[in-house]
Amino acid sequence: MPRVRTKVDGVTYEDEVEPRLLLVHYLRERLGKVGTPVGCDTTNCGACTVLMDGLSVKSCSVLAVQADGHEITTVEGLGRGGELHPMQRAFHEEHALQCGYCTPGMIMAAIDLLRENPDPSDAEIRRGLEGNLCRCTGYQNIVRAVRRAAAEMRAGGDADAPAVPRPEAEVTP
Amino acid sequence: MTETVVRREIGSPRRRTEDARLITGRTQWTDNLQLPGMCHVAFLRSPHAHARITHVDVSEALERPGVIAAFSGADFAAEQGGLPCAWVVTEDMKHPEHPPMAVERVRYVGEPVACVVARDRYAAADALEAIDVDYEPLPVVTDMERALADGADLVHEELGTNASYTWTFENGDIDAALRDAPVLLERRYVQQRLIPTAMEPRAVVCAPDGDGFTLWSATQIPHILRLMLATVTGIPEHRLRVIAPDVGGGFGSKLQVYGEEVLALLLARRLGRPVKWTESRSEGNLAVHHGRDQIQRLTLAAEQDGTIRGLKVELLADMGAYLMLVTPGVPLLGAFMFNGIYKMDAYSFTCTGVFTNKTPTDAYRGAGRPEATFAIERLMDELAAELGLDPIEVRRRNWIRHEEFPYETIAGLTYDSGNYEAATERALQLLEYDKLRAEQADRRKRGDTVQLGIGVSTYTEMCGLAPSRVLGSLSYGAGGWEHASVRVLPSGKVEVVTGSSAHGQGHETAWAQITADRLGVPFEDVRVLHGDTSVSPKGMDTYGSRSLAVGGIALVNACDKVIDKARKVAAHLLEASEEDVEFTDGGFRVRGVPGEAKTLQEVAAAAFAAHDLPEGMEPSLDADATFDPENFSFPHGTHLCAVEVDTETGFVRIRSYVAVDDVGRVVNPLIVEGQVHGGLAQGIAQALYEEAVYDEAGNLTTTTMADYLIPSAADLPDFTTDRTETPATTNPLGVKGVGEAGTIAATPAVVNAIVDALRPYGVRDVPMPCTPERVWRALNPQGGAE
Numbered sequence: 001m002p003r004v005r006t007k008v009d010g011v012t013y014e015d016e017v018e019p020r021l022l023l024v025h026y027l028r029e030r031l032g033k034v035g036t037p038v039g040c041d042t043t044n045c046g047a048c049t050v051l052m053d054g055l056s057v058k059s060c061s062v063l064a065v066q067a068d069g070h071e072i073t074t075v076e077g078l079g080r081g082g083e084l085h086p087m088q089r090a091f092h093e094e095h096a097l098q099c100g101y102c103t104p105g106m107i108m109a110a111i112d113l114l115r116e117n118p119d120p121s122d123a124e125i126r127r128g129l130e131g132n133l134c135r136c137t138g139y140q141n142i143v144r145a146v147r148r149a150a151a152e153m154r155a156g157g158d159a160d161a162p163a164v165p166r167p168e169a170e171v172t173p
Numbered sequence: 174m175t176e177t178v179v180r181r182e183i184g185s186p187r188r189r190t191e192d193a194r195l196i197t198g199r200t201q202w203t204d205n206l207q208l209p210g211m212c213h214v215a216f217l218r219s220p221h222a223h224a225r226i227t228h229v230d231v232s233e234a235l236e237r238p239g240v241i242a243a244f245s246g247a248d249f250a251a252e253q254g255g256l257p258c259a260w261v262v263t264e265d266m267k268h269p270e271h272p273p274m275a276v277e278r279v280r281y282v283g284e285p286v287a288c289v290v291a292r293d294r295y296a297a298a299d300a301l302e303a304i305d306v307d308y309e310p311l312p313v314v315t316d317m318e319r320a321l322a323d324g325a326d327l328v329h330e331e332l333g334t335n336a337s338y339t340w341t342f343e344n345g346d347i348d349a350a351l352r353d354a355p356v357l358l359e360r361r362y363v364q365q366r367l368i369p370t371a372m373e374p375r376a377v378v379c380a381p382d383g384d385g386f387t388l389w390s391a392t393q394i395p396h397i398l399r400l401m402l403a404t405v406t407g408i409p410e411h412r413l414r415v416i417a418p419d420v421g422g423g424f425g426s427k428l429q430v431y432g433e434e435v436l437a438l439l440l441a442r443r444l445g446r447p448v449k450w451t452e453s454r455s456e457g458n459l460a461v462h463h464g465r466d467q468i469q470r471l472t473l474a475a476e477q478d479g480t481i482r483g484l485k486v487e488l489l490a491d492m493g494a495y496l497m498l499v500t501p502g503v504p505l506l507g508a509f510m511f512n513g514i515y516k517m518d519a520y521s522f523t524c525t526g527v528f529t530n531k532t533p534t535d536a537y538r539g540a541g542r543p544e545a546t547f548a549i550e551r552l553m554d555e556l557a558a559e560l561g562l563d564p565i566e567v568r569r570r571n572w573i574r575h576e577e578f579p580y581e582t583i584a585g586l587t588y589d590s591g592n593y594e595a596a597t598e599r600a601l602q603l604l605e606y607d608k609l610r611a612e613q614a615d616r617r618k619r620g621d622t623v624q625l626g627i628g629v630s631t632y633t634e635m636c637g638l639a640p641s642r643v644l645g646s647l648s649y650g651a652g653g654w655e656h657a658s659v660r661v662l663p664s665g666k667v668e669v670v671t672g673s674s675a676h677g678q679g680h681e682t683a684w685a686q687i688t689a690d691r692l693g694v695p696f697e698d699v700r701v702l703h704g705d706t707s708v709s710p711k712g713m714d715t716y717g718s719r720s721l722a723v724g725g726i727a728l729v730n731a732c733d734k735v736i737d738k739a740r741k742v743a744a745h746l747l748e749a750s751e752e753d754v755e756f757t758d759g760g761f762r763v764r765g766v767p768g769e770a771k772t773l774q775e776v777a778a779a780a781f782a783a784h785d786l787p788e789g790m791e792p793s794l795d796a797d798a799t800f801d802p803e804n805f806s807f808p809h810g811t812h813l814c815a816v817e818v819d820t821e822t823g824f825v826r827i828r829s830y831v832a833v834d835d836v837g838r839v840v841n842p843l844i845v846e847g848q849v850h851g852g853l854a855q856g857i858a859q860a861l862y863e864e865a866v867y868d869e870a871g872n873l874t875t876t877t878m879a880d881y882l883i884p885s886a887a888d889l890p891d892f893t894t895d896r897t898e899t900p901a902t903t904n905p906l907g908v909k910g911v912g913e914a915g916t917i918a919a920t921p922a923v924v925n926a927i928v929d930a931l932r933p934y935g936v937r938d939v940p941m942p943c944t945p946e947r948v949w950r951a952l953n954p955q956g957g958a959e
Contacts (some may be wrong), residue, residue, distance in 0.1 A: 020295075025294075029293070032206035033198075034198070034204075035197070037204070037373065038204070039374065039454065040262050040454035041453040041455055041877070042454065042879050044879055045269065045372065047372060053797070068566055068925065074198065075196070075198040078197075079197075088196040091196050095843045095847050096410070097195055097196065098371065098422070098677040098679070099370075099371070100191070100194075100195030100196070100200060101422060103195050103196055105246075107196065115719075121186035125886070126885075126887045126889075127576050127886075129886045130887040132886075133878070133883055134372065134886075135371060135851070135854075135883060136372070136422055136851045137372055137850055137851050138850030138851045138889060139885075140850045140889075140891055141850065142889070143848075143886065143891075145746070150489075172892055
C-alpha cells in the first residue's frame with residue numbers, strides 16, 4: 001500500500017493507505033479529523049472543502065495519496081491561540097449558519113475566495129461560493145458574513161489574518 | 174403566577190451558543206462516532222420498481238475480506254416487524270405491511286433487500302456486489318391517475334386497489350355555491366415530488382449497552398423513535414436509549430422511523446457489537462422519504478365583485494409504495510388550509526391517497542400546508558385576472574379583517590389573531606408596488622422581450638402542532654404536548670431540559686433567553702440539554718413549527734413553577750408571608766420593605782442544603798411542566814415577488830422578493846430572520862428548480878445533487894424581510910412559530926409572478942418547476958421551432 005506523508009492542521013502524519021482512499025475518509029476515519037463532514041458523493045455540495053497548500057479542494061474528490069507531500073488545513077486548524085479566524089467570527093456574528101453541516105466547507109471555500117479576491121461584491125461572493133450548498137440559510141447571511149470577514153481581514157492586514165499557509169505554487173491535485 | 178418579568182433577553186438578537194462548536198468543527202454528527210469493535214453496514218437496494226424476489230444468496234459476500242456478516246430480508250423476517258404508520262386517517266385505510274428489509278417483493282427502486290456488515294465502510298460497500306438476488310419483474314405503477322383506473326396494475330395485489338383511503342370534509346352547501354355563483358374557476362395544479370435534502374445524510378449507530386441498547390441517529394424525533402423501535406422490535410422501551418446528537422437539518426425528512434434504524438438495532442443485537450450505517454447522498458435520494466406529490470383539482474365559485482362563495486378541492490396524493498410514519502396525514506394537514514385567510518360560505522375537500530411504485534412520501538417543510546397555500550393563492554391571482562381586478566384588491570375583499578378575530582373558518586379552525594392589512598401594507602411599501610406596476614405596464618406597451626411580473630402570496634398556516642384533543646379527533650397516534658424541566662443547581666446555575674429536539678433551529682440559545690428572562694438569571698448561566706432520551710425522558714420532538722409555540726411554553730411553565738417554589742423558600746428565609754414576597758429582577762423582596770432581598774441563587778443554595786425549609790417542603794429547586802396547547806397558532810404574512818421573464822429564452826430572474834411575516838412575539842429576531850431566509854430558499858426552489866423525476870419504469874433519474882438541483886448562492890436573490898407583530902392570544906409568550914412560513918408562502922408568490930408577467934401572451938399557468946424550457950413551452954404551446 002502506498003505511503004502518504006501529509007501535514008494536517010500543523011501536525012505531520014505518515015500512513016499506509018489504500019490507493020482508492022478518499023482524502024475526506026483519511027481525515028475523518030484515520031486521523032480523527034471529524035470536523036470536515038461529507039454531504040454528497042458527486043462533489044456537488046462542498047461540505048468537505050479543505051485547503052490543500054492554501055487552495056480549496058473538495059476532499060471527497062481528492063485521493064489521500066494525492067495529498068502526499070502537501071499541507072492540509074481543515075476548519076479545525078483555523079485560528080490561532082484560541083482566537084477564531086475572522087471568517088469563523090463573521091459566520092457567528094452574521095448568523096450565517098443554522099444546522100452547521102455545510103459550515104466547515106463553506107468557511108474554507110470563503111477563505112479561498114478572499115485569497116483570490118479580497119474585496120468581492122455580493123454577486124462575486126455568490127458566484128464564488130456556487131460549489132458549496134447550504135439548505136438552511138438561503139445564503140443571505142453567508143454573503144453578509146463573507147463581506148464582513150473581507151472588511152475585517154483587509155483592515156487587519158496579513159498579521160491578524162488567518163493561520164492559513166500561503167500557496168507557493170498552484171497545485172493540481 | 175409570577176409578577177412582571179423584566180424583559181432583557183426575549184426580543185434580543187443573541188448570537189447563537191451552538192455556533193461555537195459548529196464553526197470550529199467540534200460538532201458531534203452521528204457519523205463521527207467511533208466505538209470499540211464497531212462495524213459498518215451497507216445495504217443492497219432494489220434496482221426494480223416492482224418485482225418478486227425469487228432468490229437471495231449472500232454466501233459469496235461472506236467470503237469477501239473484512240466481511241463479518243451478511244443478511245437478506247428473509248434472515249430477519251421473524252423479528253423485523255413492519256415499519257409503523259402512526260396516522261390511520263380513516264377506519265378503512267389500506268395499510269400494507271412494510272418490512273424494513275424486503276422479503277418477498279420490492280415495490281420501489283431503492284428498497285433495501287440485503288445488507289453486509291464489515292470491518293469498514295469500503296469493505297461493506299465492496300461486498301454488496303457479491304450478493305446474488307434474482308428478481309421477477311412485475312408491472313410498474315408510477316402515475317396516480319392511471320393507478321386509479323379500472324384494471325390498473327396493483328402496487329399491493331392483496332389490497333385489490335391502489336387507493337389507500339379517501340378522506341372528506343365538507344362545510345356549507347358547496348353544490349349550491351358552485352351552481353349559483355356567476356364566476357367559476359376550474360384549475361388543475363400539480364405539486365411535483367420533492368426530495369427534502371438535509372445537508373447531513375442519514376446516519377445511525379447502535380451499540381449494545383448492558384441489558385439494553387443505545388442508538389444514535391440523525392433524527393428529529395428521538396422520543397418518538399424510541400417508542401416506535403420498541404413497538405416494532407419488541408425490545409422493551411426502557412431498555413432503549415435514543416440519542417439525536419448534532420443533527421444537520423431535517424425539514425421533515427428526519428421525522429421518520431426508517432428501516433435502516435430498525436435494522437441497525439437488530440444487527441447490533443444479533444452481532445452483539447456496535448454497528449454504524451451512513452448513507453451516501455445517492456442512496457438517500459432514493460430512500461429518504463420524499464415530499465409533496467399531489468394532483469389538485471380545484472373549483473372556486475365567486476361573485477362578479479370577487480367575493481368568494483365556495484371552494485371545492487379534490488386531491489390525489491401520492492403515498493409512494495408504503496405508508497410511513499405520517500404519510501397519509503400529510504395532505505390532510507392541508508385540508509384546513511385551502512381556504513387560506515379568506516371568508517367563504519362553502520368548502521369541500523376530498524383526498525385520495527394513492528399507492529405507486531415510488532419512494533414513500535411523508536412530511537417535508539410545511540407538510541400539506543404549502544400545497545394548500547399554493548392552490549388558494551394561485552386561485553386568488555386567477556380570480557383577479559378573470560375579473561380584471563388587482564390581485565391585492567381581490568384579496569382585500571375576501572380576507573378576514575383584523576377586527577374580526579378570533580374567527581372561525583369554513584374549515585373549522587379558530588384563527589386567534591392576525592392583521593393581514595398591516596402586513597400587506599408594509600409589503601407593498603417595501604416592494605414599491607405601484608412603481609413596479611407602472612414599469613410592468615410600460616414594458617408591456619413597449620413589447621419588451623423581458624417582461625416584468627409581480628406575484629402575491631398572502632398566506633397563513635396552522636402550526637404549533639398540536640392540541641392533543643384535535644390530533645385525537647384526526648386519529649393521530651399520539652398527543653401534541655411538550656415537556657420541559659428546569660433545574661436550578663446548588664451553585665445557582667440553571668439546567669434546562671427540553672423535549673424539543675433541535676437540528677439547526679437554535680433552541681440552545683432561544684431557550685436560554687426565555688429562561689434568563691423568566692428566572693432573572695444571566696443568559697450565560699443557563700445550559701439547555703436535549704436530544705437524548707436518558708437526559709430528556711419525555712418529549713414529542715421537533716417538527717411542524719411546534720418547538721417554541723409548544724415546547725417554549727412548557728419551559729415558561731416550568732420556570733414559573735420554580736419561581737413559585739422559590740418564593741415559598743424566600744418567604745421562609747425572609748420571615749415574611751408568601752403573599753408579601755414579590756419576585757422582580759432575579760430577587761425576592763418583601764413588598765414595601767426596601768433593601769432586604771434573597772437572590773434566586775441564595776434560594777437555590779438554601780433549597781439544596783435543606784437545613785431550614787418550610788415544613789413539609791422537598792429539598793432542591795427544580796420543576797417539570799408539560800404543555801398541551803389549546804389551539805394551533807397561526808402565523809401569517811404577505812410575500813411579494815417581482816420577476817423578470819425573458820420571453821425568448823424562458824429564463825426567470827427574481828428581481829426582488831419582499832417577505833413581511835407576522836410570527837407573533839419574537840424571542841430572537843436573528844434566528845427568525847434566518848428561518849425566513851431558509852424557508853424562502855426552499856419555497857423558491859420548488860417554484861423554479863427542484864423535482865424528483867421518475868421514468869416509466871419507476872427509476873428515479875434525479876439520484877444525485879447533479880440532477881436534483883437544490884439552489885446555490887448564485888441562484889437566489891437577496892430577500893427584503895420585515896415583520897409585523899400580532900401576538901398569539903393562546904399562549905403566554907404570544908409566539909406562533911416560524912420554521913415553515915417562508916416555504917409555505919414563497920412558492921405561489923414566485924409562480925404568480927411568472928404567470929403575471931406572461932398573461933398578455935395568454936399564459937395562465939406554468940407547471941413547476943418553472944424551468945426555462947417550461948416557461949418557453951407555455952409561451953409556445955404549438956411547439957415552435959426546435
